[in-house]
Amino acid sequence: MEVHKDAFDLPSTSAGQAHVLQFWPELCEEERDVFLEELAQLDLKGLKDHCEGAAKAAASPPDSLDQHIEPIPPEFIGSVKKSGRDSLEEWERRGLLEISENCVGVLLLAGGQGTRLGVQYPKGMYNVGLPSGKTLYQIQAERIRKIQELADSKHGSKCTVPWYIMTSEFTLAPTETFFKENNYFGLEPTNIVMFEQRMIPAVTFDGKVILKDKGKIAMAPDGNGGLYQALVDNKVLEDMKKRGVKYLHVYCVDNILVKMADPVFIGFCVSKGADCGAKVVEKAYPTEPVGVVCRVRGVSQVVEYSEVQPQTAELRGPGGELVYSAGNICNHFFTRSFLQDVAEKYKDQLKQHVALKKVPFVDAHGVQVKPSKSNGIKMEKFVFDVFKFSRNFVAFEVVREDEFSPLKNADGSATDNPTTARNSLLAQHCRWVTSAGATLLDKYGNPLPLPSVSADDSPPAQCEISPLVSYFGEVRTVC
Numbered sequence: 001m002e003v004h005k006d007a008f009d010l011p012s013t014s015a016g017q018a019h020v021l022q023f024w025p026e027l028c029e030e031e032r033d034v035f036l037e038e039l040a041q042l043d044l045k046g047l048k049d050h051c052e053g054a055a056k057a058a059a060s061p062p063d064s065l066d067q068h069i070e071p072i073p074p075e076f077i078g079s080v081k082k083s084g085r086d087s088l089e090e091w092e093r094r095g096l097l098e099i100s101e102n103c104v105g106v107l108l109l110a111g112g113q114g115t116r117l118g119v120q121y122p123k124g125m126y127n128v129g130l131p132s133g134k135t136l137y138q139i140q141a142e143r144i145r146k147i148q149e150l151a152d153s154k155h156g157s158k159c160t161v162p163w164y165i166m167t168s169e170f171t172l173a174p175t176e177t178f179f180k181e182n183n184y185f186g187l188e189p190t191n192i193v194m195f196e197q198r199m200i201p202a203v204t205f206d207g208k209v210i211l212k213d214k215g216k217i218a219m220a221p222d223g224n225g226g227l228y229q230a231l232v233d234n235k236v237l238e239d240m241k242k243r244g245v246k247y248l249h250v251y252c253v254d255n256i257l258v259k260m261a262d263p264v265f266i267g268f269c270v271s272k273g274a275d276c277g278a279k280v281v282e283k284a285y286p287t288e289p290v291g292v293v294c295r296v297r298g299v300s301q302v303v304e305y306s307e308v309q310p311q312t313a314e315l316r317g318p319g320g321e322l323v324y325s326a327g328n329i330c331n332h333f334f335t336r337s338f339l340q341d342v343a344e345k346y347k348d349q350l351k352q353h354v355a356l357k358k359v360p361f362v363d364a365h366g367v368q369v370k371p372s373k374s375n376g377i378k379m380e381k382f383v384f385d386v387f388k389f390s391r392n393f394v395a396f397e398v399v400r401e402d403e404f405s406p407l408k409n410a411d412g413s414a415t416d417n418p419t420t421a422r423n424s425l426l427a428q429h430c431r432w433v434t435s436a437g438a439t440l441l442d443k444y445g446n447p448l449p450l451p452s453v454s455a456d457d458s459p460p461a462q463c464e465i466s467p468l469v470s471y472f473g474e475v476r477t478v479c
């Protein structure tokens, strides 16, 4: 269907956005066609609300949750450290059984733009400089292959853990190409389902859509909570149903230690009858940029680090421990039926969070400007905001050095950078080989010190183990 500019004159004016067409006379035929196509995809009716809502939300003081939050009592948090061997083995057994019966899928949140890391390509394509040169995507793909193999060898099955990958306009095409070029890292292409989340316009503080170019609106993904709309838009729940997937492990792309479809976590959540779950680690320091799992007005949920007052984050208990210490590592468990409920009843109730960003724009003279301070509002939904609709939410505390080392920032920054990610993985693998009985030696044959657990320290040796060899440090038993 052909679209005409006239179709947008009136609606954009009545939405208070007539300026989007201000450079129309300067656009060539081709640019006009592309722009019209973009405009056609905008929800023009919702645009006015979106712009006014964004400006209003950015101008009003953020909702202070601090008076309403309380920590989750420790007895409501499952814990790897505090559980006996029997429980851990039982959860792992249950998780592997579900995996072997094709009941488990994984879903990757990979629509972000990698702004903090400073790359122009999807974060999953990042190579942190491991001896193997593997990227995050490759490590994750190989962990899926391994967990399938572990479930199969235990249960004599030939199972599949489908990999759903939520991308955005920024990341879909490069991710698809990358997977294809790498032969899907040995996975069956039909078991990898990529889909796109929606984009929404970035808005100025006075509620005007930002033009990135004379014929292009500055669009941004709708946050990782855009997942629920994207599941509907792309019929992902139907795909899960067709495959018999009952449980989904949802995770962020940037954690180099992520355990894909972790059977212990899946087994824990399933055996507790949970519909929703979150993995947490003990926060390292009060201002660590991680959300905290807590209760707000009695309901379990995550409060994001950007939305908590420093004095609350710094509260300590009698033993000096942080009161709000359950750090969200963006590893979530959902049952398909809970996601179905969210899709049908709750997804439109998700809160919109305000993010103030530097958004490149064209000024009134048509000159492109890269702002040095925040000039725009991006509205984002958060993936964990559905926890409050859960009937049985569980949190599961895991060991940081085994499960959490996110890649957020570029090298040179103090934390969560390529070096810390690489060191965490190599140190973990040194620990694995030493606990399997190996002694690491230096080039003179002298034993090396045992690896430290801090991501800030260099590992004693460049010891990397392929996920195809070991998933969580288990040693292959040779018959």
Ligand SMILES: CC(=O)N[C@H]1[C@@H](OP(=O)(O)O)O[C@H](CO)[C@@H](O)[C@@H]1O
Pocket: 224, 252, 289, 290, 291, 292, 302, 304, 305, 327, 328, 329, 330, 381, 382, 383, 384, 406
């Ligand atoms: C909306 C959202 O999911 N925020 C998550 C996510 O933070 P980002 O700063 O958005 O990457 O990952 C953190 C863990 O790396 C987690 O603590 C936080 O709550």
